[in-house]
Amino acid sequence: MPFRLIGNNILPNSCPNKYQKDEFLLKFIGKERFSTIEHNVTRWAEEKGIPISLRGIMTQSTRAHRLALKARKIGGQRLQTPLVSAIFKATNQDGKDISDFDVLAELAEESGVMGKADTIEFLKSDELEKEVNDLCNAARSKGITGVPITIIDEKWAVSGGQSSDVYIQIFKKLAAAGVHAAPSPFPSSLVHTCTGDGSDDSD
Incomplete structure (x- = not known):
């Protein structure tokens, strides 16, 4: 089930400004809470040997969710799982902009979901946007406020x-x-x- 930590009203899909994660989170949740989250995430990442970073570009995740749902419709978990893993790595380790058409198109092609041109065409449409919004709203209605x-x-x-x-x-x-x-x-x-x-x- 897709879930957006940051609502579209705060961070729109087509936001013209690009924010650094740490700057955005400091403004959105405050210095004290950000420091706690950064400490916990860093400690967990070190224990698991996963290089997670709270640096990089902060963007809305709707397009990535749409692409992940598209992958599931095309090839089930066989295609969705490697794509989602690639998206997580791109945003949490590499600090890439996962709302960017080219970034997502490259991930989709590398994961065997779709070619770059087909991915960009899909992302420029509104296909599966309503479905993703409905699923995100359903998660909120069940009291879900965070992930995982x-x-x-x-x-x-x-x-x-x-x-x-x-x-x-x-x-x-x-x-x-x-x-x-x-x-x-x-x-x-x-x-x-x-x-x-x-x-x-x-x-």
């Missing part, structure tokens, strides 16, 4: 990069509740959020 997040069985939402132990605890709870053998006791729209220690904070 994993939703399990429409009832549990695991925020952040969690260990396998957290997922094991959730699967055990779901199995004990017999949710697959009987109707769920919860409303279909209810999403329980699991905290980092595996506890349920939905009460």
Whole structure:
């Protein structure tokens, strides 16, 4: 499910100004919160051996989401997964502008989704824009305010990069509740959020 951290009202798709990530985030969330996020992201990246950077171009992600959805429609996860990985690397490691037609076209071609010309033609259209907007709005309506997040069985939402132990605890709870053998006791729209220690904070 696509999710936009920054709304179009704050950062439009065709914004004429290009912002540096750190400058934009400092203005948008403040120095204290930015420092905390930068510290946590840097520490996590070092632990995992992934060179994530909060530097580079800050742009709206709608076009990248549209392209990822297009890849899924063309070839399912077989095409979508390598494209999404390439997009993440481009923005989080290389600091590239993932709203730029040429950047996305190159990523699409390298990932085997579409050629550059076809990708640019697609991006210049409004194809799948409504679908992406609807999916982003649906995520917000479920109370999702950040990523990454994993939703399990429409009832549990695991925020952040969690260990396998957290997922094991959730699967055990779901199995004990017999949710697959009987109707769920919860409303279909209810999403329980699991905290980092595996506890349920939905009460």
